[in-house]
Amino acid sequence: MGNSRVNVRRVAEMAGVSPATVSRVTRGTVPVSPELRERVLRVIEEHGYKPSHFGRALAEQRHGALGLVFPGLSGPYFSELIQGFEAEALETGDSVLVLASHSRADTDATVIDLADRVDGMAIHGGTVSTEAIAKVADQIRVVVMASESGPAQASVSVANDSMKALTRHLLVDHGYRKLAFVGTPDGSPDVTTRWQAFLAAHKAARRKPPAEPVRVGLQQSDGAIAAERLLDGDDRPDAVVCANDETALGLMLSALGRGLRVPQDVAITGFDDMPMAALARPALTTIRQPIRELAATTARLLADPLGQPAGDIVLPTELVLRGSCGCGGAP
Amino acid sequence: MGNSRVNVRRVAEMAGVSPATVSRVTRGTVPVSPELRERVLRVIEEHGYKPSHFGRALAEQRHGALGLVFPGLSGPYFSELIQGFEAEALETGDSVLVLASHSRADTDATVIDLADRVDGMAIHGGTVSTEAIAKVADQIRVVVMASESGPAQASVSVANDSMKALTRHLLVDHGYRKLAFVGTPDGSPDVTTRWQAFLAAHKAARRKPPAEPVRVGLQQSDGAIAAERLLDGDDRPDAVVCANDETALGLMLSALGRGLRVPQDVAITGFDDMPMAALARPALTTIRQPIRELAATTARLLADPLGQPAGDIVLPTELVLRGSCGCGGAP
DNA sequence: TTGTAGGCGTTATCAC
DNA sequence: GTGATAACGCCTACAA
Numbered sequence: 001m002g003n004s005r006v007n008v009r010r011v012a013e014m015a016g017v018s019p020a021t022v023s024r025v026t027r028g029t030v031p032v033s034p035e036l037r038e039r040v041l042r043v044i045e046e047h048g049y050k051p052s053h054f055g056r057a058l059a060e061q062r063h064g065a066l067g068l069v070f071p072g073l074s075g076p077y078f079s080e081l082i083q084g085f086e087a088e089a090l091e092t093g094d095s096v097l098v099l100a101s102h103s104r105a106d107t108d109a110t111v112i113d114l115a116d117r118v119d120g121m122a123i124h125g126g127t128v129s130t131e132a133i134a135k136v137a138d139q140i141r142v143v144v145m146a147s148e149s150g151p152a153q154a155s156v157s158v159a160n161d162s163m164k165a166l167t168r169h170l171l172v173d174h175g176y177r178k179l180a181f182v183g184t185p186d187g188s189p190d191v192t193t194r195w196q197a198f199l200a201a202h203k204a205a206r207r208k209p210p211a212e213p214v215r216v217g218l219q220q221s222d223g224a225i226a227a228e229r230l231l232d233g234d235d236r237p238d239a240v241v242c243a244n245d246e247t248a249l250g251l252m253l254s255a256l257g258r259g260l261r262v263p264q265d266v267a268i269t270g271f272d273d274m275p276m277a278a279l280a281r282p283a284l285t286t287i288r289q290p291i292r293e294l295a296a297t298t299a300r301l302l303a304d305p306l307g308q309p310a311g312d313i314v315l316p317t318e319l320v321l322r323g324s325c326g327c328g329g330a331p
Numbered sequence: 332m333g334n335s336r337v338n339v340r341r342v343a344e345m346a347g348v349s350p351a352t353v354s355r356v357t358r359g360t361v362p363v364s365p366e367l368r369e370r371v372l373r374v375i376e377e378h379g380y381k382p383s384h385f386g387r388a389l390a391e392q393r394h395g396a397l398g399l400v401f402p403g404l405s406g407p408y409f410s411e412l413i414q415g416f417e418a419e420a421l422e423t424g425d426s427v428l429v430l431a432s433h434s435r436a437d438t439d440a441t442v443i444d445l446a447d448r449v450d451g452m453a454i455h456g457g458t459v460s461t462e463a464i465a466k467v468a469d470q471i472r473v474v475v476m477a478s479e480s481g482p483a484q485a486s487v488s489v490a491n492d493s494m495k496a497l498t499r500h501l502l503v504d505h506g507y508r509k510l511a512f513v514g515t516p517d518g519s520p521d522v523t524t525r526w527q528a529f530l531a532a533h534k535a536a537r538r539k540p541p542a543e544p545v546r547v548g549l550q551q552s553d554g555a556i557a558a559e560r561l562l563d564g565d566d567r568p569d570a571v572v573c574a575n576d577e578t579a580l581g582l583m584l585s586a587l588g589r590g591l592r593v594p595q596d597v598a599i600t601g602f603d604d605m606p607m608a609a610l611a612r613p614a615l616t617t618i619r620q621p622i623r624e625l626a627a628t629t630a631r632l633l634a635d636p637l638g639q640p641a642g643d644i645v646l647p648t649e650l651v652l653r654g655s656c657g658c659g660g661a662p
Numbered sequence: 663t664t665g666t667a668g669g670c671g672t673t674a675t676c677a678c
Numbered sequence: 679g680t681g682a683t684a685a686c687g688c689c690t691a692c693a694a
Contacts (some may be wrong), residue, residue: 005685006690008687017666019687019689020689021663021664023689024689026688043659050348054388054394054446054691055686055687056392056689057388057389058389058669058688059669060688065428067428072414073404075410076405078405078410080405082429083431086403086433094430097396097428098399098427100417116381116386122686125635127668142440154401164522189439219606219607221606221607236682249584250610253583253584254611256584256587256588257587257593257612257613258612266360267689274552276584279581280588281585282497282588335688338670338672339673340671350672350682351673351680351681351683352679353672354672354674355673355679358673362679363680364680382671382673385670386670386671386672387672387673388672389686390685390686392674642688
């Protein structure tokens with residue numbers, strides 16, 4: 001912790017050149033004569049000089065950082081999100097400032113504050129108010145993930161409506177009579193759309209959907225909570241459609257722990273296709289969404305120097321039928 | 332996106348004062364006469380002036396940001412970690428730059444790069460090489476989490492050796508004959524200590540431990556993989572000690588899915604006490620560690636202006652006995 | 663190709 | 679209490 005840092009001027013002096021030349025060497029933009037370049041590089045090497053981010057940021061008027069805002073949830077979904085985003089940001093030499101929103105209340109303020117520490121910001125649907133997004137978007141480039149763009153410059157989300165095909169599969173192909181939905185529609189735009197697709201499938205099949213979803217969060221423990229409400233009574237559903245894999249697996253664990261058989265006593269489906277989905281017994285029927293690509297696309301949109309309008313990008317999803325819905329194969 | 336930002340000079344001009352006075356008002360350190368203060372505040376309000384981070388950082392020689400480096404793993408553990416860290420950082424007005432390390436190879440380089448964008452860095456055990464830590468620690472304050480400090484200024488970890496008490500409980504109190512350990516000791520310092528405690532407990536009870544642990548990762552899906560190796564053969568263990576709750580729950584799900592009874596056919600224990608642990612059926616016997624406090628303490632150590640040496644802090648853990656080890660209560 | 667000089671926006675150190 | 683003025687470290691016209 002004693003690294004007496006050297007600056008351009010000092011390096012220039014020692015190399016017997018002007019600061020400008022040093023800058024040219026470190027940036028590599030403008031050609032410099034081999035001889036001087038060599039001299040400068042030697043001094044840089046010798047003194048471990050590294051251009052200060054302070055100075056650079058100030059001079060270039062850019063932070064070299066992207067913001068990522070999401071609800072502080074656990075699970076593979078958000079890990080994939082962070083990693084995918086970061087991997088892409090690294091490509092362009094940007095750092096990632098993360099805001100794992102806590103209470104929605106102060107998140108708005110924090111996000112606005114974050115806005116002048118980054119060059120662009122990715123905001124996950126359902127984490128901050130539209131007003132806050134508008135304010136930020138007025139200042140820097142904003143891309144919304146898993147929701148509509150609203151006041152933001154662009155959005156990237158996935159085809160949640162494939163939930164309709166899944167629901168139809170349960171209703172028509174398997175002939176289940178009584179379905180339940182686990183998830184809170186008002187909680188996040190993703191879940192909103194999934195619930196609507198669930199309802200639409202019922203309507204298309206002229207079947208009566210449940211009046212209300214089982215309103216719980218998206219964590220595995222929420223699946224266990226849903227289990228208490230759904231499995232302990234005597235009007236148990238045939239099949240339970242969960243808003244994501246985590247809750248589905250939590251529910252499955254609870255079902256099996258109660259001595260119920262899946263899918264014979266109750267069929268269960270998820271959304272995401274996280275690694276555990278394929279490994280569970282029975283394996284989980286679900287919808288695969290390209291989380292990493294979602295994040296990478298978002299980062300790319302933000303890093304893009306003179307980004308085109310871009311608009312709203314929707315990535316495809318894929319229905320993955322496995323044992324937990326009653327399809328053959330796995331036990 | 333057209334916010335023609337104003338700067339101190341401009342504000343000063345409009346308020347008819349000097350830039351210094353404007354600065355004094357925004358910082359609130361030195362007293363300013365009510366009259367001028369009022370004038371300045373009005374102009375600031377009117378033009379939405381906000382001091383630029385660029386300028387501030389350069390003048391104050393500090394970024395106002397803390398770095399957080401951890402293996403890009405999913406699950407409640409790391410979510411808690413991020414949130415705990417960030418919540419504390421927000422207190423002191425710092426932003427959090429996250430590095431969810433991907434391949435260990437390039438992480439070293441990235442971490443060194445990150446070092447001159449933050450004022451302090453928290454590094455999770457097992458993510459970067461000791462050499463890289465040394466380099467960074469030479470430049471800024473570094474606190475290592477869940478590992479020994481090494482070249483870093485300080486470290487914060489939890490009492491992993493309570494794994495010894497847990498193992499003893501299985502061996503002595505329940506009298507299980509054949510135990511297995513799920514986790515990769517070389518993968519992270521935490522797991523190393525837990526495996527050693529597991530071995531120590533066997534030795535203390537004069538019992539022969541398994542020759543090798545089941546080397547898998549820390550995700551839920553790894554628990555399912557472990558299940559294939561442990562549960563399908565005919566020399567199934569009595570009890571399986573997992574390095575964390577996630578793998579334990581993955582294993583439990585697989586066990587139940589195979590028609591095995593927990594704990595009668597196989598007892599299972601975890602480490603962390605994540606929310607799902609208490610809700611599973613049977614509820615998971617585990618060791619509770621204060622993840623949030625771990626993160627908060629680390630952040631506090633980093634933000635501390637003239638931090639004392641601090642040294643190595645070890646936070647307490649607590650053995651939580653539930654149904655999955657065979658203890659009464661839950662089914 | 664290279665050097666000089668000015669600017670990026672803020673804070674801190676002086677005088678007054 | 680307040681106002682000049684000089685850093686802070688870098689980049690980039692502009693001139694040579």
